[in-house]
Amino acid sequence: MANKTYKDKQxxxxxxxxxxxxxxxxxxxxxxxxxxxxxxxxxxxxxxxxAVVDGVNIRKKHQKPxxxxxxxxxxxxxxxxxxxxxxxxxxxxxxxxxxxxxxxxKLARFSKRNGNIIK
Numbered sequence: 001m002a003n004k005t006y007k008d009k010q011x012x013x014x015x016x017x018x019x020x021x022x023x024x025x026x027x028x029x030x031x032x033x034x035x036x037x038x039x040x041x042x043x044x045x046x047x048x049x050x051a052v053v054d055g056v057n058i059r060k061k062h063q064k065p066x067x068x069x070x071x072x073x074x075x076x077x078x079x080x081x082x083x084x085x086x087x088x089x090x091x092x093x094x095x096x097x098x099x100x101x102x103x104x105x106k107l108a109r110f111s112k113r114n115g116n117i118i119k
Contacts, residue, residue, distance in 0.1 A: 014046050018097040018109060019085060026094050027056055029084040038088045042077065050079035089113060 019025060021044050027035040043052040057078045065071030086094040095113035102108040102117065109118040 015049065016099075017044060017046055017049070017082060018099070019051055019082060019087060020044060024088040025051075025053060025085040026088055027053070027080070027084055028086050028094065030056075030080075032056060038092060041085075043079075045079055048079070049082045051082055051085060052077050052079050053085065056080055087111075087118065089118065090116065 019041055021041055023041045024038045025041055026038055029035075039056060040054045041051050042054055045051065054077065057080050058075050059078045061074045061076050063069070063071050063074050087097050089095045089111040091114070093113060095111040097109050097118065098112050099107050100110055110116060111118055
């Protein structure tokens with residue numbers, strides 16, 4: 001039997017991320033002028049440790065015309081690394097996120113800034 005390569009092991013393991021689709025986050029690194037503004041997470045890519053955030057890392061794609069779609073320059077949001085994002089809690093303040101068991105025994109995310117459970 002052949003040995004498993006590092007890439008095979010990496011593909012199987014999906015890390016637990018503390019940011020989910022629909023969360024409000026702020027960008028803590030980069031050249032964005034209004035970084036501190038809370039924005040919504042549109043998509044999470046767990047195997048790449050990246051997320052697509054509304055209005056951040058906008059790229060222009062030159063698209064060919066097809067039978068159904070008119071071509072042209074299309075603006076599309078590209079992904080940003082999870083380490084450059086911080087979750088916003090109920091007080092609109094950036095916070096680190098932890099995980100702990102709630103009263104039912106299920107793991108829930110909580111704000112490390114004030115200890116409140118994040119829905």
